[in-house]
Amino acid sequence: MEQMTHKTVMIISLALMLAVGAVQVSVAAVTVAIDDCTAATGGEVTVPIRIASIANYGAGTINITYDPGAVHITGISNSDDSTVTPPDIDNTAGIASVSAWNLAGVSGDIVFADVTLTAVGSEGGSSTLTLDLVKMVNTSMKPIEAGVSDGTFMITGGSGDATPTSTPEQGSGGQSPSQLTPPLPDVVMGAESGSEPDESPDSAQPEEDHAEPADTAHAQLQTASGQVAPGSGIVSISLSILLGYLILTWNTKRGGGR
Known part of the structure; x- marks a missing residue:
């Protein structure tokens, strides 16, 4: 016995x-990547930041570094799978920080954010689009480890028209835009109630004293109601x-x- x-x-x-x-x-199979792309001088192209094989994506912050002599980031927007907080873009230093979240959680191959790039260099110029995963958590605020795959931006001949290497695709997490959580309220982002929006050309870039996007997204997850179904590991x-x-x-x- x-x-x-x-x-x-x-x-x-x-x-x-x-x-x-x-x-x-x-966990090791989770990867974050940005597509290769091309644009003519003065042209722009929008490419997705993709996350593959993720489970219960909740929030994250990703930095993008690039050569500001070749390309500028002129916009970062929501995807079907993820709501983006106001990004921090510095086209002088060549770095942008983007934070995004999904309170409901989404799994599989998703799009974290869509990035709009504008070619400011001359024909034949290029820049590596280097990703740095600052932090990513699931809907239970548990860290998610992931590898990264950088992209390349190329400047082609001509001017004005963009020629994307690949076009952004909708995420396959199974959520429609109407199912995404609504944008963060102004009070969460540290804006004064009743304040008027900044209509200046630089309004896309947040003030230096704004709340950290990553902290905002993570705090929003912490206050969300409901429990998430256990993951495959459990x-x-x-x-x-x-x-x-x-x-x-x-x-x-x-x-x-x-």
Whole structure:
């Protein structure tokens, strides 16, 4: 009987290790990428920042660095899967920070944000679009680890017209635009109630003293109501424990019958 119990413990331990390994493989498979693209001098193109194989995406912050002598970022907008907070774009230094969120959670291959790029350099110029994943969490505020894949922006001949290498696609997370959570209220972003919008050309860029987009998105998740269904990792571990319990029960009955 003692020998059978020892074997049962070993089986349960092995099952748990396999389940944890499956969760780690799933986490490692998450990738963040931006498409390669081209535009003529003075032209612009919009490309998506994609996240592949994510589970219960809740919020995140991604920095994009680029050569400001070749390209400027002139806009960052929502996707079907994600609501973007006012971005922080610095076309002098060549860096933009974008934070976005989805309180309902979305899984699979999604679009984090759509980025509009304008060619300011001459024909033949180029710039690497380098991504830096600052932070990403699921709807339970648990960190999500992911790899990144940078893109390349190329300037073609002519002027004025954009020639995208690839066009943005809708995310496949299964949500329509009407199902996305509404934009963050002004009070969350630190704006004064009743204040008039800034109509200056630089209004797309936030003031230096605004609330941090990442903190805003994460705070919005923390106050959201409802619980998110457990992820695939929790289900795998639960099934492994159940399997171990059934094996233990079967061995106990078998040992008692001898």
